[in-house]
Amino acid sequence: MQRVVTAEMDLDLGASVDLILQITAGQQMPVATESLTFTQGDRVYTPTEIIDQSGSRLHRLTGEPGRLEIRYEATIEGHSASSRTSDLEAITYLRPSRYCQSDEVFPQARRQFKGLAGHDLIAAVSDFVATSTTYTPGLSHGTDSAVTTLMTGQGVCRDYAHLVIALLRAMDMPARYAACYAPGLDPMDFHAVAEAYLDGSWYVIDGTRLANRRSLVRIATGRDAADCAFLSYHGGYVGLAHLRVDAWVMPEEASDVTNSGIAASDDDVFAPTADDFTELVQIA
Template sequence: MKFKVSAELEYDVKAPSTLILNIHALRTAHQTILDEKLLITPYVKIEELNAMNGENRFARLDIPDTGLVSIKYEALVDNYYEVKDHSNVEEIPVAKFDASVLPYLNPSRYCQSDKLYRLANNTFGNIRTSFEQVFAITDWIYKNVEYLSGFTNSETSAYDTVTQQAGVCRDFAHLGIALCRALTIPARYFTGYAYQLNPPDFHACFEAYLGGDWVLFDATRLIPLNGLVKIATGRDAADAAIASIFGDVYCTNIRAACQYVDEAPFKPIYYTRSIFDGVTYL
């Protein structure tokens, strides 16, 4: 499936500063970048960096002068999604996890799984398989947390979301991650471009490590699961911020868009009914 994604950002730079952007689509086994371009106005020095895990792509901008800086990114991406039935997949014990998975078991800045241990185990601990547990977590979040724009801020954590029972996609993702980790299920933050998201914006959800695969979940149910173009993953939003600012800089505009441009009709994939009724997903 082919998607055309774009991002436009504008910053008012008050003093010489550095920006580290995280807006490039990732190159993965299931995601191929066919074409992309990044335009900075006025021209500044750009350096592309890769995260230590080899996935996330960063663009570091050294901005020596004051004034407005405009950033435009476009990419044509070919995505492949594989639908698997994980309801009866063989469970992998922690002792056999790959070392790269282990950091996603631990509490992090926005995902305090240690504080949510009792909630997670009392609510989901008796569910039969890890897949069913994660499915139940996303269903519980959707039913108990109101999607409410502007209600939370950059300091809001999973623990805050439980008590406030409201938030945006970032908060839904952090809560899902924290509850998974409290059940000893590795989980990581996912940010990307989102097809059919209204209004258009960057979108956050999460992946859980099940049966040796990273499986995508979105507790907001705002978009089809196969309508995402991955930008970054991390322990939480701190690892996958769209922009990290070092200096006297103010964001004046930010937009993101994702268009489906494949010739074949788009067939959305959702988790449709509870797996307890015998259906995993379509």
């Protein structure tokens, strides 16, 4: 499976500011081609790349006042290799975190999912969050947590992911947050999903059910959104003047034509099916 991902971001900097971005495909993704540029008029910045313990790639630079244009494009070819999860990682993803207060949702989780474990638990939590939460762009805030989402029943992808993670951790299943590109997502943007650790592997849960989990491209991995922000900054004013994200799957020759001989669109070939919501799927 070949996927193409792009991101355009224009930032208005009011002063010299320390910028940290996470918009590139993660270290473990099989990147065939890639371009990342930071330009300000005639000036071209060269960022420092920092790779964290989970393979997330952070790009850091000091930007000067003015309009900074950031452009990223990559082609992902094939599937990523699975990496071993250490005991320390598994323990980390069992603990409560800033936006995933598993200790606070513990009573409800234990009542709601009593007696469930393994695949049955993953399916039950996914279904509960998908059916009890309404996707509402523009109404949630960056400080909203799993507790907020559970109370209000509304949010965007990061809120769905936080609630899934908190409920799974409350049931003693390690769970983590993944920021990603999601071909077919509508409305298109950076996307967020949860991952559950079962029998030595991580499986994707997308409570929004807005994208095909089999085509996701991982950007960053962490305890919650605080570890995976696409932009963070320190020391000055930053205004987001423009943001455009896109991602799509390049149809393979064998998939260009359906059994009936009629050309298939990307939506026909790669749209999620009912099975996609219940099967155990890993980020490819």
